[in-house]
Amino acid sequence: MTPPDYARLEADLREQLGPRGVSGDIRQREKASVDGARMSPIIAELLPLGVADLVAFPTTAEEIAAVVGIAAAHGVPITPRGKGTGNYGQAIPMSGGLVLDMSRARTIVEVGDGFVTADAGAVMNALEQAARATGQQLWMYPSTVHSTLGGFLSGGSGGTGTIAHGANHMGFVAALDVVTPASGGTLVHLDGEAAQAYVHNYGTAGIIARATVRLEPLQDWRGLYASFPDFAGSLSVLRTLGRLTPAPRLVSADTVHVTAQLPPDDAFPAGRSSLRMIADPAVVAEATAIIEAAGGRVEDVREGPQASPALSVLSYNHPIEWLQKSEPGVYFHVEVSGDALVDRIDEVHAVYPGSYLHIEAGHTVPIGMLAGVYESPAAVYAGIAELGELGVGVHNPHQWNVDFRLHETVDLARTTDPQGLLNPGKLNPAYDGPVKGAIR
Numbered sequence: 537m538t539p540p541d542y543a544r545l546e547a548d549l550r551e552q553l554g555p556r557g558v559s560g561d562i563r564q565r566e567k568a569s570v571d572g573a574r575m576s577p578i579i580a581e582l583l584p585l586g587v588a589d590l591v592a593f594p595t596t597a598e599e600i601a602a603v604v605g606i607a608a609a610h611g612v613p614i615t616p617r618g619k620g621t622g623n624y625g626q627a628i629p630m631s632g633g634l635v636l637d638m639s640r641a642r643t644i645v646e647v648g649d650g651f652v653t654a655d656a657g658a659v660m661n662a663l664e665q666a667a668r669a670t671g672q673q674l675w676m677y678p679s680t681v682h683s684t685l686g687g688f689l690s691g692g693s694g695g696t697g698t699i700a701h702g703a704n705h706m707g708f709v710a711a712l713d714v715v716t717p718a719s720g721g722t723l724v725h726l727d728g729e730a731a732q733a734y735v736h737n738y739g740t741a742g743i744i745a746r747a748t749v750r751l752e753p754l755q756d757w758r759g760l761y762a763s764f765p766d767f768a769g770s771l772s773v774l775r776t777l778g779r780l781t782p783a784p785r786l787v788s789a790d791t792v793h794v795t796a797q798l799p800p801d802d803a804f805p806a807g808r809s810s811l812r813m814i815a816d817p818a819v820v821a822e823a824t825a826i827i828e829a830a831g832g833r834v835e836d837v838r839e840g841p842q843a844s845p846a847l848s849v850l851s852y853n854h855p856i857e858w859l860q861k862s863e864p865g866v867y868f869h870v871e872v873s874g875d876a877l878v879d880r881i882d883e884v885h886a887v888y889p890g891s892y893l894h895i896e897a898g899h900t901v902p903i904g905m906l907a908g909v910y911e912s913p914a915a916v917y918a919g920i921a922e923l924g925e926l927g928v929g930v931h932n933p934h935q936w937n938v939d940f941r942l943h944e945t946v947d948l949a950r951t952t953d954p955q956g957l958l959n960p961g962k963l964n965p966a967y968d969g970p971v972k973g974a975i976r
């Protein structure tokens with residue numbers, strides 16, 4: 537096969553996007569070739585895993601489609617990118633080629649009754665604000681509130697709102713406008729289950745250029761900050777609080793040590809385990825009674841538009857990121873789930889000596905991030921096996937293979953991307969790790 541002619545590709549992209557819409561500058565190319573993969577010491581040791589030859593910056597869904605059409609005609613690999621906050625290398629262009637940076641395509645097209653439609657680069661907290669202005673709120677958004685809609689749907693799995701609505705965006709996505717090499721630069725509109733096939737697979741079957749996601753009526757959220765003398769106290773109420781009605785948007789808890797690494801706040805008293813909750817006003821009194829009966833105390837209850845996002849940015853991977861920042865080079869993490877996180881916490885912590893669990897209430901069972909002291913890949917993997925024996929579900933964030941509906945995506949991509957141009961390196965039919973959401 538003849539190697540791609542990048543000078544021709546750059547000229548074609550410039551004609552489509554104008555001079556500011558494409559860059560071959562090495563600083564831009566390097567910046568577009570890393571994501572949050574440094575959270576994994578195992579992946580960090582392998583970096584750089586690839587560098588883009590060119591970066592394109594479309595500003596609308598139609599331009600995204602045109603760029604895909606042009607790059608596919610040149611036979612060039614295309615790696616989609618939102619804000620690059622994914623934390624296991626999913627946005628790294630492992631075969632070089634074109635990085636399709638969609639962060640400038642951020643138009644919010646329509647906020648309707650129960651839905652918002654926006655271009656792929658729209659930022660999650662901008663969507664939440666647009667929804668608020670109409671008396672609505674997003675079903676869910678990630679703790680990386682500044683990340684993009686397309687990136688969240690393609691690389692993320694949940695966050696604030698997951699207690700009520702579950703993970704992996706099931707039901708969240710109403711419709712997508714997708715572009716693929718096979719569609720030749722034309723947007724394809726997909727509704728319902730047909731759209732779901734393009735979710736959480738890192739753009740390997742198609743690029744999301746525009747999306748419609750669900751909204752629900754706005755709740756006047758309270759940020760409830762509680763603390764306990766120890767982590768066992770926080771754990772003892774986490775599931776009960778998560779099951780209150782109306783469902784909280786978030787219930788997060790940290791060990792005493794991780795609480796001490798969070799940004800300073802009077803609501804995080806020294807030497808105590810923090811439990812934080814985005815609660816409907818109707819359950820604040822009941823939650824307070826549950827917390828106090830278990831030996832905890834409520835430090836503060838905050839209201840206003842910031843009550844929800846202020847706690848979201850301290851949820852999911854963020855406390856682990858704060859831990860890694862305060863003790864650089866010490867910790868790795870694995871993503872864990874299951875009742876064993878609460879019921880067998882001492883055994884869970886013993887798997888990696890010196891480890892700390894950050895925990896979320898979850899939809900059906902608790903979800904967590906277990907941070908351990910990094911020794912070697914072998915020690916990390918031995919621990920993953922031990923966690924499985926304890927009944928803990930583990931997602932391994934030290935690999936970048938699509939591991940959600942893998943075989944369905946492989947089948948779909950055969951049609952939509954027969955040359956394998958989309959995000960090469962991520963869709964491996966031979967991947968033999970655990971696969972989530974598989975239909976067969």
Ligand code: FAD
Binds near residue numbers: 656691692745851853
């Ligand atoms: P990127 O990182 O740019 O891309 C993510 C993946 O999607 C990549 O494979 C990329 O190639 C692909 N992609 C990007 N845009 C498109 C598109 N338009 N079409 C097709 N493919 C595309 N995730 C959660 O789900 N919940 C959390 O609460 C959460 N918390 C996090 C906390 C921290 C500290 C960190 C580092 C990460 C966290 N993440 C979380 C992971 C990540 O931040 C989110 O999933 C985020 O929404 C990804 O958006 P992004 O714009 O940064 O996407």
